[in-house]
């Protein structure tokens with residue numbers, strides 16, 4: 236998978252060379268290219284933004300640099316352009332799984348009040364476009380979201396996670412939150428690891444973990460337990 240990032244703050248994406256994505260780069264599983272949007276400006280001040288038509292606070296990122304960048308990067312029908320934006324569709328594990336099937340992602344990271352709408356409209360004519368939000372809180376730009384989405388996607392690529400078993404286990408959580416995990420020492424801070432986890436009885440361990448996951452989900456995310464959330468789409472036979 237090739238990943239390109241368009242940003243006016245390329246240093247913000249330096250973490251892409253570290254931890255999980257770094258290993259994927261070294262192994263050749265992903266090919267990462269961070270681009271400074273100012274590369275596609277031509278004035279002395281390397282201008283990327285201007286005041287919003289219709290008035291209002293702040294600045295808007297100009298369309299021309301993005302248009303020239305898409306052209307230079309060969310954005311085409313084989314590319315998925317991800318615009319991170321507060322007004323995007325919520326980023327979910329399901330969307331991560333979908334993006335992990337793509338051969339090429341180009342992240343367009345906005346700043347200020349956002350990117351001129353015509354950039355998105357143009358991109359939709361030449362590539363697949365997803366406008367994605369990390370969540371219902373306000374960031375100052377799209378780079379953090381691009382990093383988070385990248386990590387969630389790259390870890391799903393076949394052959395990436397050192398312990399593929401953990402990916403398989405994750406997919407079997409049945410939509411519940413993760414159970415508590417423990418490691419050595421058996422006692423720390425006067426706190427003992429639950430004996431069931433040291434019993435060697437895999438059946439008991441599995442049951443305990445399922446119960447812990449359900450209890451944690453009920454406490455923190457009751458919405459995940461709501462009937463619609465657990466609905467697999469099977470039509471309910473209604474009494475006539």
Ligand SMILES: CC(C)N1CCN(Cc2ccc(Cn3ccc4ccc(-c5n[nH]c(N)c5C#N)cc43)cc2)CC1
Pocket residue numbers: 291292319320321323344345346347348349350367368369370371372373374375376377378380
């Ligand atoms: C004046 C008044 C009526 N406006 C009303 C609407 N507000 C919306 C607004 C707010 C902040 C920003 C800053 N910003 C620039 C590019 C950019 C990309 C992603 C995100 C972002 N924030 N939160 C997420 N989950 C994101 C993601 N993914 C934020 C970004 C851009 C836009 C702006 C203020």
